[in-house]
Amino acid sequence: MGRTPEELQAARDRLVPDVAASGLRVLFCGINPGLMTASTGHHFARPGNRFWPVLHASGFTPRLLRPAEQEELLAHGLGITNVVARASAKASELTAEEYREGGRLLAEKVARLRPRWLAVAGVTAYRVAFDDKHAVIGPQRRTLGTTRVWALPNPSGLNAHWTLATMAEEYGRLRAAAWEDA
Structure with missing residues (x-):
């Protein structure tokens, strides 16, 4: 899955289609696609990202899925989207306005798809997108229609504060x- 620096830079600003359907149990929501994800078209594709191992370790999937197997999530009642659609090398390249607009568009998407839970993988992104400065990891008071919201730790390898085990525990909750609630 190795990509050259040129291939990665060519993926900047590229959009990555959601893995989603109506009536999911959980719609996971990343911050925005990284360049590896945009280059491959597979969510959480960067080596070192712990999303797929955490999904398995927390019991969401019966085996460890590879990013290229992302469509299999639908069979488990799961999906993936992002707060901000455009790809970037780092989330720090995104503006507060992009987060807020992403939150607005995400609320529209949730209203259309009606998952039981929206799980935002990144509490800081959630805070900005939904103007909730005091949000913490865990279930939120806010709902989007009938959809409940949960802020999760970001599975990026850069988020060293959370280990695979502690993330799996939170995702397991x-x-x-x-x-x-089914």
Whole structure:
């Protein structure tokens, strides 16, 4: 899956299609696609991103899926989208306005798809997108229509504060809630 620096830069600003359908149990929401994701067309594709291992370790998937197998999530009642659609090398390249507009568009998407839970993988992105400065990891008071919202730790390898084990524990709390309210 190695990409040259030129191939990665060519993916800047590229859009990556959602993996989504109506009535999912959980629609996971990343901050925005990284260049590896945009280059491959597969969400959370950067080596070192812990999304796929955490999904498996928390019990969402029966086996460790590779990014190229992302469509298999739908069979498990899961999907993936992003707060901001455009790809960038780092989330720090995004503006507060992009986050706010992304939150508005995400609310429209959630209203259309009506997942049971929207799980935003990155509490800082959630805070800016939904103007909730005091949000913490876990279930939120806010709902989007009938959809409940959960802020999750960002699975990026750069988020060293959260280990694979502690992330799997938090994602597991969401999994239990998503299957409990069915």
